[in-house]
Amino acid sequence: MLARRIIPCLDCDLGVPGGRVVKGIEFKQIRYAGIPWELAGQYYQDGADEIVFLDITASADRRETMTGVIKETSRSVFVPLAVGGGTSSLDQAREVFNAGADKITLNTSALKRPELIEEIAEQYGNQAVVLAIDAKRRYSLEESREIVQTDDGPCWFECSYYGGRQFTGIDALAWARRAVSLGAGEILLTSMDRDGTYDGFDIPLTDAVARRVNVPVIASGGCASPDHMLEVFNQTDASAALAASIFHFGEWSIGQVKSYLKDRGVNVRI
Amino acid sequence: MTIVIVDYGMGNLFSIYNALDHVGGNPRFARDPQDLKGAKAIVVPGVGAFGSCMAQLSRFSESLLQHFQEGVPMLGICVGMQVLFEESEESPGAAGLGWISGRVVRLPAGVMIPQMGWNCLKIKQHVEMLDGISEGDMFYFVHSYYGLPEDDSVVAATTEHGVDVTAAICRDNLFATQFHPEKSGPKGLQILKNFVRAARC
Numbered sequence: 001m002l003a004r005r006i007i008p009c010l011d012c013d014l015g016v017p018g019g020r021v022v023k024g025i026e027f028k029q030i031r032y033a034g035i036p037w038e039l040a041g042q043y044y045q046d047g048a049d050e051i052v053f054l055d056i057t058a059s060a061d062r063r064e065t066m067t068g069v070i071k072e073t074s075r076s077v078f079v080p081l082a083v084g085g086g087t088s089s090l091d092q093a094r095e096v097f098n099a100g101a102d103k104i105t106l107n108t109s110a111l112k113r114p115e116l117i118e119e120i121a122e123q124y125g126n127q128a129v130v131l132a133i134d135a136k137r138r139y140s141l142e143e144s145r146e147i148v149q150t151d152d153g154p155c156w157f158e159c160s161y162y163g164g165r166q167f168t169g170i171d172a173l174a175w176a177r178r179a180v181s182l183g184a185g186e187i188l189l190t191s192m193d194r195d196g197t198y199d200g201f202d203i204p205l206t207d208a209v210a211r212r213v214n215v216p217v218i219a220s221g222g223c224a225s226p227d228h229m230l231e232v233f234n235q236t237d238a239s240a241a242l243a244a245s246i247f248h249f250g251e252w253s254i255g256q257v258k259s260y261l262k263d264r265g266v267n268v269r270i
Numbered sequence: 271m272t273i274v275i276v277d278y279g280m281g282n283l284f285s286i287y288n289a290l291d292h293v294g295g296n297p298r299f300a301r302d303p304q305d306l307k308g309a310k311a312i313v314v315p316g317v318g319a320f321g322s323c324m325a326q327l328s329r330f331s332e333s334l335l336q337h338f339q340e341g342v343p344m345l346g347i348c349v350g351m352q353v354l355f356e357e358s359e360e361s362p363g364a365a366g367l368g369w370i371s372g373r374v375v376r377l378p379a380g381v382m383i384p385q386m387g388w389n390c391l392k393i394k395q396h397v398e399m400l401d402g403i404s405e406g407d408m409f410y411f412v413h414s415y416y417g418l419p420e421d422d423s424v425v426a427a428t429t430e431h432g433v434d435v436t437a438a439i440c441r442d443n444l445f446a447t448q449f450h451p452e453k454s455g456p457k458g459l460q461i462l463k464n465f466v467r468a469a470r471c
Binding site for chain 1: 282284285288289292317318382384385386387388389390408410412430431452453454455456458459
C-alpha cells in the first residue's frame with residue numbers, strides 16, 4: 001500500500017542572487033527562511049518524501065536562478081523534486097526537467113492555456129505534471145457551481161492565479177477534473193482561506209477534490225501541527241500533506257511529524 | 271572504475287548520474303554502443319513507453335547482451351527493467367530484449383494508475399544487491415505496467431498495489447528494479463552502493 005507523503009514546500013524569491021526561501025501569510029506578508037538547497041538538503045535528511053520548490057517571483061529573467069537551485073539541490077537530495085512558478089511553455093518546462101526536476105507544477109499558465117498540460121504530459125508523462133490549484137471559498141451561491149457543505153455553510157471554490165493576486169471565476173472542482181482529463185497526474189491543492197493561518201487544512205475542499213479525481217491529491221494550506229496532518233489523512237483520501245512554516249521555523253522536524261503520524265496508525269515512510 | 275549509463279535519448283538521466291556519483295560510482299554516459307567498451311558496470315534507465323524505449327535502445331541490444339554474457343554487472347531501472355522482458359501490453363508488437371522470459375502487463379483496474387509514491391518491499395530472495403535492505407523498507411515507484419516473469423525464481427522482491435507487483439528481479443549479474451533507487455532516499459542509495467561494490471569485484 002502506498003504511504004501517505006509528507007512534503008515540505010519551499011517558496012523561493014529568486015530576486016536575490018542564488019535565491020532564498022520565504023514564507024507568506026495568507027499569500028501576502030513575507031518572512032525569510034533560508035537558502036533553498038540547504039533547506040531542501042536538511043528536509044531530505046529529516047525524511048521528506050518529496051520536495052516542492054515554488055518560484056513566487058516567477059519572472060522570466062529569473063529562470064536561470066531556479067535551474068541553478070534545482071541543479072544544486074539534485075546533487076545531494078535523492079527524493080523527487082517538483083518545481084513550479086512561471087512555466088508557460090514546453091521549452092521552459094524542458095529547462096526545468098533538464099536541470100533535474102522530476103515534476104513540474106503548473107497554475108497560472110495552465111489556467112490561461114490548458115493545452116500546456118497536454119503538451120508536457122505527452123512529452124514527459126502524466127506523472128511529471130502537477131496541477132496547482134489555489135482555491136478560495138465563495139459563499140455567494142450560483143447555479144452552475146459545484147457546491148460543497150462546510151461548517152460555515154455551503155460554498156463553491158474559485159480558482160485564483162498570479163500567486164493569489166487575481167481571481168478567475170473558474171470553479172476549482174470542475175477545473176481539477178478537466179485538468180486530470182488533459183493529463184495532469186497529480187493535484188497540489190492549496191486553500192487560500194487557510195494558507196498561513198495555522199488553522200489546519202480545508203477538509204471539505206480536500207475531500208471534494210479527492211473524490212472527484214483518480215490521481216493523488218496533495219493537501220496544502222494551513223498546516224501548523226502534525227495533528228492537522230492526521231486530520232486530513234483520517235478524513236480525506238489525500239495522498240500527501242504539504243507544509244512550509246512548521247518545518248522552516250523549526251517548530252517540528254519532518255521526522256517528528258512522521259513518528260507522530262505512524263504512532264497513530266498512518267502509513268508513512270520512516 | 272567506471273559505471274556506464276546507457277543514454278539512448280529517453281528522459282532525464284541527471285538523477286541517476288548524481289546518485290551514482292554520490293556513492294562513488296564515477297558514472298559516465300554511453301550515447302553509442304561503442305561507448306560501452308571497458309564498462310565495469312552498466313545501468314539501463316528508462317522512462318516513457320515500452321515501444322519508444324525499445325525503438326531507441328535496440329541499437330545497443332547486441333552490445334548489451336555481449337556485456338551481460340561476459341558477466342558485467344547490470345542494473346535496469348523502471349522501464350529499463352521492463353525492456354528485459356519479451357514484450358509488453360503497453361506496446362503490442364514491440365519486441366523487448368527478452369533476457370527474462372515473460373511479459374509486461376498493466377496494473378489491475380481499481381488501483382491508482384500510475385502507481386506513484388512510496389511503497390514497501392517484500393523480499394523474496396536475499397540477493398547481494400539487496401544487502402542492507404529489510405522487509406518493509408519503502409521505495410519510490412512511478413509506473414503503470416510491471417514485469418511478470420515465467421520463472422518465479424528471478425523475482426528478488428515484490429510490492430503490493432492491488433496485486434503482488436514485481437519490484438526487483440535478479441538473474442546472474444543482472445539486477446533490475448521497477449522502483450527508482452535514485453529517488454528513494456538513503457535506502458535507494460544503499461542499492462546503488464551495492465551495485466558500485468559489485469562493479470569493483
